[in-house]
Amino acid sequence: MQQGDFFDPSCPTRVVLDRIGDKWSVLVVLSLHRGPRRFTELRDMIGGVTPKVLTQTLRAMERDGLLTRKVFAEVPPRVEYTLTELGQSLQEPLQAVTDWAEHNVNAVMSARDLHDTRATA
Amino acid sequence: MQQGDFFDPSCPTRVVLDRIGDKWSVLVVLSLHRGPRRFTELRDMIGGVTPKVLTQTLRAMERDGLLTRKVFAEVPPRVEYTLTELGQSLQEPLQAVTDWAEHNVNAVMSARDLHDTRATA
């Protein structure tokens, strides 16, 4: 299991990691897990995201083949975002990470407090 | 399985996600997977990281209880970084993500090329 090449900055895996590293992308994937969502739904689900950033994120993810954007010719306009198979396959490992986060956030916060207390004391 | 709270900006899970979102942290965890490493070893393994950023990353991870820093009173000085149990437990879900990245980077790049071609054409 050679993974030295993984650390090469020019390795395309880094590209993927950069995308995943974007917390908004992660939250979008999680938000779309249960099915298609509209723009406003996503914005409401994901606290603190501005329309601009959400749009950027969605466009980038569409470009990477993680989701599809479907516009309905209606009034008022409606746009639905849906995970592709690729996007859905990403959801699994991502879920593993967020599960870890939920289970271990206390441990992290405790370690942080302890560390800070020692530093202050 | 309520995960609506997960999207609250004030949710501590976001904190963890921010740390994981840092690509350097991810690479450090992966680098330490096989055992303790020295500062220079890490810097060499992880391409493109500057000492400053690596130090920042290591300090933050130490603070969060993900790794320990051990200084040996030798000349020349030696410092070893080791994953804690918490850090090791994080390695698993992270590995899942990077595995996904390795397996699907081609699909992502293809989607990207296709998208860009259409846009240009």
Next chain:
DNA sequence: CAGTATCCTTCGCGATACTG
């Protein structure tokens, strides 16, 4: 060897306002 110090760029992101 294992960092620290300093400077500087850039650019992600937020706030706000406007539109098809």
Next chain:
DNA sequence: CAGTATCGCGAAGGATACTG
């Protein structure tokens, strides 16, 4: 409703040089 346009800042990250 689903965005786009514009402005601006603050902080992360890079390059470089120096030190215990």
